[in-house]
Amino acid sequence: MKQFILTQKQPVINPNIPVEADVISPDIFAKKSIEEIKKLIIWRGNRQLALEEIFSLSGAEHAGDSPGEIEILLTGELSKYKHIGEKMSEGKITIRGSIGMHLGSLMSGGKIVVEGDAHDFAGANMTGGEIHIQGNAGHYLGGSMRGNWRGMSGGKIKVDGNVLNECGIWMRKGIIEIDGSATMFLGMHMHRGTIIVHGDVIERAGAEMTGGEVIILGKLHKNLPSFEFKEIIDKLPVEGFGTIKGPLLVFVGDFAERKQGKMFLLKKKNEHLID
Amino acid sequence: MKIKVIDASGKVVLPGGVDIHAHIAGPKVNSGRLLRPEDHIIDPLTKTDVARSGTGRSVPSTYYTGYAYARLGYTFAMEPAMPPLEARHTHEELMDIPIIDKGAYTLLGSNWFVLERISEMNKDEMAAFVAWLLKASGGYSIKLVNPGGEETWAWGKNVHTLDDLVGSFKATPRKIIKTLAEVNERLSLPQTIHLHTNNLGIPGHHDVTMETMNAVKGIKPGKGRKTNMHLTHIQFSSYGGKGWNDFCSEAPEIAHYINKNDHVSCDVGQIIFTNTTTMTADGAWEWTLRGITEHLAWSPRSGSKWMNTQVELESSSGVVPYIFRRKNPVNAVQWAIGLEFLLMIKDLNKVNISTDHPNGGPFTFYPTIFSWLMSKEARERMISRTDKAAKEKTSLAELTREFSLAEIAQVSRVSAAKILGLKNKGHLGIGADADIAIYDFKSPLEELNKNYKAVEKGFGKAAYTIKDGELVLKDGEIVSSPFGRTFRVEANIPEDWTLQIRDAIEDRFRKHYTVSLANYAVQKEYFPNEELITTELR
Numbered sequence: 055m056k057q058f059i060l061t062q063k064q065p066v067i068n069p070n071i072p073v074e075a076d077v078i079s080p081d082i083f084a085k086k087s088i089e090e091i092k093k094l095i096i097w098r099g100n101r102q103l104a105l106e107e108i109f110s111l112s113g114a115e116h117a118g119d120s121p122g123e124i125e126i127l128l129t130g131e132l133s134k135y136k137h138i139g140e141k142m143s144e145g146k147i148t149i150r151g152s153i154g155m156h157l158g159s160l161m162s163g164g165k166i167v168v169e170g171d172a173h174d175f176a177g178a179n180m181t182g183g184e185i186h187i188q189g190n191a192g193h194y195l196g197g198s199m200r201g202n203w204r205g206m207s208g209g210k211i212k213v214d215g216n217v218l219n220e221c222g223i224w225m226r227k228g229i230i231e232i233d234g235s236a237t238m239f240l241g242m243h244m245h246r247g248t249i250i251v252h253g254d255v256i257e258r259a260g261a262e263m264t265g266g267e268v269i270i271l272g273k274l275h276k277n278l279p280s281f282e283f284k285e286i287i288d289k290l291p292v293e294g295f296g297t298i299k300g301p302l303l304v305f306v307g308d309f310a311e312r313k314q315g316k317m318f319l320l321k322k323k324n325e326h327l328i329d
Numbered sequence: 330m331k332i333k334v335i336d337a338s339g340k341v342v343l344p345g346g347v348d349i350h351a352h353i354a355g356p357k358v359n360s361g362r363l364l365r366p367e368d369h370i371i372d373p374l375t376k377t378d379v380a381r382s383g384t385g386r387s388v389p390s391t392y393y394t395g396y397a398y399a400r401l402g403y404t405f406a407m408e409p410a411m412p413p414l415e416a417r418h419t420h421e422e423l424m425d426i427p428i429i430d431k432g433a434y435t436l437l438g439s440n441w442f443v444l445e446r447i448s449e450m451n452k453d454e455m456a457a458f459v460a461w462l463l464k465a466s467g468g469y470s471i472k473l474v475n476p477g478g479e480e481t482w483a484w485g486k487n488v489h490t491l492d493d494l495v496g497s498f499k500a501t502p503r504k505i506i507k508t509l510a511e512v513n514e515r516l517s518l519p520q521t522i523h524l525h526t527n528n529l530g531i532p533g534h535h536d537v538t539m540e541t542m543n544a545v546k547g548i549k550p551g552k553g554r555k556t557n558m559h560l561t562h563i564q565f566s567s568y569g570g571k572g573w574n575d576f577c578s579e580a581p582e583i584a585h586y587i588n589k590n591d592h593v594s595c596d597v598g599q600i601i602f603t604n605t606t607t608m609t610a611d612g613a614w615e616w617t618l619r620g621i622t623e624h625l626a627w628s629p630r631s632g633s634k635w636m637n638t639q640v641e642l643e644s645s646s647g648v649v650p651y652i653f654r655r656k657n658p659v660n661a662v663q664w665a666i667g668l669e670f671l672l673m674i675k676d677l678n679k680v681n682i683s684t685d686h687p688n689g690g691p692f693t694f695y696p697t698i699f700s701w702l703m704s705k706e707a708r709e710r711m712i713s714r715t716d717k718a719a720k721e722k723t724s725l726a727e728l729t730r731e732f733s734l735a736e737i738a739q740v741s742r743v744s745a746a747k748i749l750g751l752k753n754k755g756h757l758g759i760g761a762d763a764d765i766a767i768y769d770f771k772s773p774l775e776e777l778n779k780n781y782k783a784v785e786k787g788f789g790k791a792a793y794t795i796k797d798g799e800l801v802l803k804d805g806e807i808v809s810s811p812f813g814r815t816f817r818v819e820a821n822i823p824e825d826w827t828l829q830i831r832d833a834i835e836d837r838f839r840k841h842y843t844v845s846l847a848n849y850a851v852q853k854e855y856f857p858n859e860e861l862i863t864t865e866l867r
Contacts, residue, residue: 201366203629224629243629264630311631 055125058083058091058113060105062130069131071099072154073108076137078128080121080145080164087116121145122164128153133173139166142183155192158185159199161209171215175199180228182208190215196230197223206230206247210294222249225266229294241268244315248292262308263315269298273323281307281317283328290318303328333800337767340792341774343738344757345404345764346695347745350523350561350596351686352608353394354408354422354433356415357646360636361388361606361687364648368606380807387605387687395427395810397693399802402766402791404813405746405754406692408433409472409523409561410610412644413440414844416466420855423815428794428801430754430764430860432816434523435468436610437509439479441642442837444498447508456512456866457826460819461834463518465850467817469749470520471513474610475527476505479645487613488527491540502527503544510558514551516820517864519750521550521594523559526566530614535579538566542586542593551867555591559748562598562685564667573621576659577722580666584673587680594748595674596683599667599698601690602655602715608648609688612637615647627652642841653690658718663689665723668701668708672728677739678747695741696788702732702740704781731778750862751816763798766791814858821865 060078074097076082083091092106105111109130117124122144129150132138139147139158145165147158152170159178168176171189177196191213197220198205205224216234223239225247235253244263251269257276260268269290284306290298303324305317319327352358362369369384374393376382383393398406406426411419411433423431437443442458459471477488477495484496491503506524513522526541528534542558550557560566569579587593609615615637622633636648653660667689674680682699686692700707712719712726720726732740746755753762770787772780790805801809838846 199367199370201364201368203634204627245629262631314630 056114056116056118056123057125057127058088058111058117059127060109060111060129062132063108063110066131068098070134073098073135074137075135076140077105078126078135078138078147079140079142080124080126080147081142083117083124083126084121085117085119088113091117133171139164142166152189158183161185174218177206177209177211179204180206180209180211184209185211187211187213187215190234191217191221193218193220194223195221196225196228197221203243205243216253222247225249229292231295235272240270241266241315244268248295250292250295250298260305260307260315260317262311263317264308264311265314267292267316267318269302269318270324271298271320274319274327277305277327278308280309281305282309282313286321287318335767335793335800337793339769341734341768341770341787342757343402343766343768344742344746344755344761345766345794345796346398346402347681347742347749347751347754348398348403348406348683348686348692349559349681349745349749350409350598350683351406351692352408352410352688353406353426353431353686354391355411355419357410357608357610357638357648358388358408358422359418360638360646361608361648362390364634364636365606365650368604368650377807379810381810385693387691388608389691391422391425392427395429396807399428399794399796399807400790400805401693401695401788402768402794403429403692403695404764404766404794404796405430405751407431407469407749410434410436410474410644410646411466411468411472412436412610412640412646413462413466413468414640414643414842414849416468416851417855420467420815420851424812424855424857427810427812428796430813430816432469433467434470434472435463435466436472436474436479436644437462438473438476438505439495439644441480441841442834443505443509444477444480444495444500446833447504448499452508452511452515453826454830455508456515456820457822457830458834459509459512460516460822461827461830463817464819467815467851467855469816469818470518470523471509472523472525473506473509474525474644475529475613476502476524478502478527478613479610479643482613482616482645483639491527491537491544506541506544507548510545510548514548514557515867516822517551517867518818518820519862519864520748521554521556521559523561525561525609525611529565529611530568530618532568532570532572532576535567535569535583538563538583539586542583542590546590546592548592550592554747554750556594556679556748557592558594560593560595562683562688563595563670564598564600564663564689565685567666567670568662573659576662576718578662578666578669578724580669581673581724584670588673588675591679594679594744595670596681596685596745597667597670598683598685598689599671600653600660600663601684601694601697602653602660602664603690603694604650604652605687605690606648607651607688608646610644610646612639612645612647615649618651619647619649622649622651625652625657627654641843642837655715658716658722661716661719662722664711664715665719665725667698669723669725669728671702671740672725672730677736678744681740681745681748693789696785699732699737699741699788700781700784702737703734703784704778705729705731706779707781734774734777763795765793765795767793767795812858814860815856816860816862817856818862818864821863823866
């Protein structure tokens with residue numbers, strides 16, 4: 055492994071101005087020496103800066119030819135840093151702290167670990183690879199870029215905390231696992247794939263879904279009227295995850311669209327939905 | 330005078346390209362831009378010292394449009410659907426498209442004034458109205474989109490034959506087409522009527538196209554040309570079969586008619602296998618298309634996203650994203666039909682290339698079409714990659730014609746300039762504008778039909794583009810960004826004709842329009858650089 059450590063320089067100048075940092079990706083670091091990497095251009099607001107003006111870099115002398123061999127370690131107050139790991143195909147990025155929007159969007163492989171929170175659109179339109187967010191995630195986790203009706207189409211996202219609205223919107227493949235809770239429109243417009251939420255969900259889960267599976271192991275406070283209760287099952291095998299023990303309530307919907315989507319709710323916590 | 334010498338030895342020098350039909354400006358294009366952020370994000374253009382930034386692909390921003398045309402060696406493009414009420418918006422965008430010369434066609438096919446008076450109005454008054462509207466909207470020629478259908482669409486219906494009544498009016502599509510074609514020739518407008526046929530896009534309705542051509546057969550063409558009708562994106566109007574399952578090509582029949590008769594010209598509306606945005610003033614068709622997308626794998630199961638609009642008293646429009654797929658039998662046949670027309674029409678003065686940008690695909694794919702025309706090998710390669718329907722339901726595989734460079738020049742600039750009646754475009758003789766494209770194919774010219782990749786590459790990135798004598802592009806990079814002219818037409822008519830209809834126009838505006846007459850006409854500020862063509866009554 056060739057490791058690069060990027061530490062934000064202190065004091066942070068203009069911390070509230072967004073930074074477009076899509077160059078921080080193993081695919082772009084590959085085949086460059088550390089001196090070349092230091093000179094990579096990022097945008098802060100309307101200003102172009104070299105990477106070394108914001109970060110102090112240390113690590114291997116040369117990144118080598120294969121992005122898969124590269125590990126990037128980011129430290130600092132990065133909640134305004136956008137597009138980190140965008141379009142990456144291999145390698146690993148670890149972020150010590152919170153990160154801004156579009157983390158790992160369009161990524162096709164490799165792994166990103168965030169030790170804090172992630173902002174909106176994390177893993178948007180990703181086609182493969184893995185994202186592990188140890189804190190909370192924002193809106194549109196594993197969703198689609200603005201306007202795109204084809205969202206996440208592969209890979210895995212794991213969130214240890216909570217997520218906000220429209221998680222997994224337009225999802226077509228892959229798996230999203232959330233340990234905490236979700237707010238509204240979980241799995242909206244979902245086409246295929248799996249979303250597992252261990253905590254509670256407020257309402258409107260699976261709105262306009264046309265396929266795929268939404269599994270809620272906490273309480274769904276309010277169900278959409280366009281979902282129909284079908285049966286109770288004891289256990290559910292989930293590809294790439296294992297078997298979930300029930301009993302589980304099975305709902306199909308969304309009837310506002312074509313009723314091919316499935317929602318599985320833990321019976322113990324969701325008796326209020328079948329009264 | 331400073332003289333700059335360009336060494337073009339071994340390169341190909343052609344007049345700047347002329348695009349007769351490309352939706353590049355106006356409200357529906359702007360709606361398309363709003364509808365498709367995912368289309369912009371994949372093709373950004375960063376600014377340089379001389380060029381502005383922009384976003385591209387199927388519905389590019391204005392600056393991007395100008396630069397992309399220059400990169401292809403094109404210097405002229407026409408926006409084909411401008412509702413007069415939205416003329417301001419259209420001209421505001423045209424003003425912002427750099428480098429190329431441009432113009433817009435005025436939509437007249439469902440104008441209430443025309444529909445209401447078509448049975449009783451005398452021809453003088455109709456001519457006066459058309460002349461007034463062309464002037465008020467700054468248009469170049471008369472455009473008919475699904476004549477009568479735009480109005481019926483406001484009531485959720487459509488017209489299906491040439492003799493259906495249009496809403497509550499006494500007008501029929503046949504009457505509208507014939508009347509406006511006669512008026513067009515009477516006013517001696519530089520171009521014929523520019524027609525998007527009724528029932529466009531629907532399988533089995535090539536007969537409507539045939540009937541439409543027959544309907545105007547007797548009308549005497551204006552001075553200096555033999556045609557009295559231009560059928561636009563004819564590929565979309567040439568479908569046979571009873572439904573989508575036995576969908577097939579009827580291009581040979583229509584091409585045969587065009588070969589036999591001299592009164593029709595056309596552009597093809599070639600489709601490209603890519604992700605694009607369809608947009609037309611034919612709102613009814615766009616709604617049908619949205620329904621079709623419900624059954625397509627790339628689309629959400631509830632159908633593609635869409636927009637639809639009705640422009641008061643004048644027109645309608647719709648926008649639907651669409652992905653043409655090689656393995657979709659219908660798309661494969663559509664692809665073949667466009668090429669069939671180009672290869673079957675013998676007199677290339679009657680046909681030219683368009684993709685109906687962005688309906689069949691973005692105009693940036695023109696070089697790919699050139700390579701298909703120049704090389705049978707390129708076509709065969711594509712046929713082998715598409716659904717078998719392209720081979721079985723069309724005659725494309727049997728066509729052996731291979732275009733020469735001169736023939737490519739004919740269908741990409743010369744015939745378009747002739748059809749548009751532009752005396753200073755499409756040639757490099759005396760009186761021509763200094764709009765020049767120089768291409769470097771990096772391959773012996775006599776071997777281009779074997780080396781189709783070189784065709785695509787060479788045409789895709791002009792070595793030099795010169796606009797009005799100024800070098801604008803070198804090796805695919807913009808070096809300067811001047812503004813071209815807006816072409817528009819004013820038809821001179823006797824003053825008393827205008828007086829006869831003035832009261833009626835004023836009354837129409839007082840009663841029905843949401844704008845007042847004084848605010849309707851586009852004023853001279855909208856044409857900072859213009860080329861005005863005036864015509865005299867025949």
